[in-house]
Amino acid sequence: MLNDTITHAERELYLTLLELAQQQPSAYEWLTQLPIWLSDIKDKANYAHAPAYQASVARLPTLAVDNVDLDSNILTINARLNQSQHKQTTALLKQLMPWRKGPFQIGGQVDSGQDEGQQAAPIFIDTEWHSDWKWQRVAPHLGNLKGRRVLDVGGGSGYHGWRMAGTGADTVIIIDPSCLFYHQFMAIRHFVGSADTHETGRYRTHYIPVPLEALPEHSQLFDTVFSMGVLYHRLSPFEHLQQLKGQLVKGGELVLETLVIEGDANTVLVPHDRYAQMNNVYFLPSVAALIGWLEKAGFSDVRCVDVAVTSIEEQRKTEWMTYHSLADFLDPNDSTKTIEGYPAPMRATLIAKK
């Protein structure tokens, strides 16, 4: 129910789903569940850090934003920032560390204008991942997202979701169960503000803090569904593919990006214990096997558009993510292997039709 304590982001999400429901009744089921999804993320019993994250986002200052370029590799909020706003904003954003997916920049170039003494340098959130590099590998193969309704499953901080809106998507819904990433999205959204309403006159980019499995199964709401960096975390890859398919309209497009290994249609690696130190990695197929999985799950026109080995320049420790990163997870004597002896991370992007 709409009530007084609802945030602006929540209100816009309700309105978007309400509008969707007028065209596609399955969105009513989302509306029914939304209060539960949104209150769970605020519950200290589920997420001990939730109140602290919320407080950090709530205390972010209001800046004079000149413009926002959602289609830039460093997702840039051009705003005027004085020294005290710079200090306050940096400190609050650092309370939302680790920042893994980005990069973002808040602030503009310091020019030699009249208030030079006052104006602070931009804040550059140098994230662990160069998510822009992934986007550059994927975007050329997407065709036009203009006017499309898009779901980004496992969207992290929302970096790619913003880029989807930046290329003209009509509506973007990001889902991810991470409480931290949800609040990172809300922090960036605070600064993006009404720039997100560009072209459509209403807010286009939304975030629901739930896993894919929590969504109503056969919503058929989206023209494009992205699942990037999620499949290998799933115990049952076929269930994941079915759930993705259930969110697509007939003829809609799936963009699937996941870890792969070299090999033929019968090659699949199931790491016995950890993979690159991650303890939640299950199935790493070859590209040929993955094409077979997508076809078995009922997708057609399946094509692999990109394969890339992840470099230690793309995923690395930064000032905004100070824990171990890829370089620490590879064999120090042979960077083609993980420290467990498996092939080093290589990722493929596949596109398929429902």
Ligand SMILES: Nc1ncnc2c1ncn2[C@@H]1O[C@H](C[S@+](CC[C@H]([NH3+])C(=O)[O-])CC(=O)[O-])[C@@H](O)[C@H]1O
């Ligand atoms: N069942 C689930 N449903 C939805 N999200 C999930 C689920 N399980 C985990 N996640 C979320 O999926 C994301 C995986 S990261 C990819 C981010 C971005 N897409 C990227 O392509 O850079 C992995 C990577 O960095 O490789 C995390 O944010 C999880 O919380």
